[in-house]
Amino acid sequence: MMKLETLLKEPPAHLLEAGDRQDTLLGVFVRTVRNLKGHPFPGWSTSEGRRAVAEALVPGLLQLPEFKRGAFHAEMPALDFDTRQQLLLYNLISPSLAARQDGCHIIISQKKNAVAMVNEEEHLVIHRFRQGYPPCKRGDNLRVGHFLESVETMNRTMDAAFDFAGDAAKDHYLTSIPSECGCGIQIYALLHLPALNLSHMMGQVTKAMEKLHVSISPYYSDGSDDTANRFMLYTFPAPGVHLKDIQEYFFEVVERVVEREVGVRNHLLHEPGQRIFDRVGRTYGMLKQARRLSIKEMRDAFSILRLGTVLDIIEWACGARKFIESLSALELELTVQAATMEDEDAAPLMLAERCRAFMKATPHVFHSPKDSDFD
């Protein structure tokens, strides 16, 4: 079993690596939902009821290949507020489970790419993560295909081991919310879309997604306007729809959004208004000179810095990919540190100081364009 200190020492690898396709596709994750027959759903259950569900599920989950070796396992009351906060920032726990207590369990795989949550909003919710993905059109989606196949294999093993509510043969599972019944799987793609956001085109994208029956929401859905240009595209389960049916359609849609983002970036690079150079330049200056930064300002600034890096406006001695990885690590580290600081007023000072130090310590060249480039 993994110890809590080991779990929290390093963020999950999938949050640190640069995204594919010009750093637009940050990752894919799959949410599997199942409920046991004969037990009330967690929201209508008592502590005893939830414990009974945990007793029925946890031993079997710990035998799955994903969690068999070196996994972290805890019942929620054993985790304090700061730990839950950090797990949330590491995307290793859902907000629903983070707020729960007795009879609720979390199991995290050794590689931190699979999380099983018992008595979340449903009896069992499993998240599987994968960083980025390569081109997925024209039969070139093998790596994502392998990832989704491994999810299906795990689900088949679980279906054989547990008596889930619904009909596994028909790929129809019951959930506490009737409108969410279906194949019990949702696919999410995490996208970094600074150019679309900068060009005020996210409204159009959202409208288009509605028509294509794909949902889109900001990644940081805490009710604030903190997006850091990261958005989640995701599917909804539907009765009789198999994972393979959703997958092909969904990744086609993702591909179209990515193409639009890349197209807008190229357009912005050559537009006479020089909006993108202005934005990257201002952000660069802010990170080098600011004395106070909020978490939102820092996240937004890092997003624009990533964009400037991918577009070669800023060239880093360590290389673009390596730089983005170290920037992601710094963002997570600072967010955790700021969120757990006792003196709230000290956090903005700390964030600005660490950003200035990072910019100073990382060798780079800022390529300012000439006005004649836009004639």
Next chain:
Amino acid sequence: MFLTQIVNGKVTEMALCEECAKARGLFDPQSLTFAEKFFPQELQRQMDKIVRQLVQGDKEEKRRPAAEGCDVITACPVCHFTLEDYRRTNRLGCPDCYTFLASELNAPYGDAEDVETTQQEQPLRSTKDLEAELQQAVEREDYERAAVLRDEIKALNNAPKA
């Protein structure tokens, strides 16, 4: 459970028994402390919703007459979740609710009525208003909405004048 809500200096206090708290989505009182720390805005929204539901309770009852006295099963015999709980939370209590509350799930009474009410309450709009909205819909490339508006304008123009 005791809840105190303060909005713009106005204090609303509520005392709920365990069953009522559950029925209003406050399933796990222990989690409220964590929810308050993690998601203050979400919790605030949830509290606002509960207060609204309590205040509008009588009105709601009138709009959705209960099926008491009929032969229809109104509570799941396994987990005792009621139709009223479902209407309030849009959730079910256990997998067996799908069997026992099937009629409600197949014919969402409340939703149908809501749609009807909304349609009835919608004021009649002039051709000019509709054309302005059509123009906006075209500008934002919302062609689905634009088509609906186009048909509305057409119907309005073809309607016999009083």
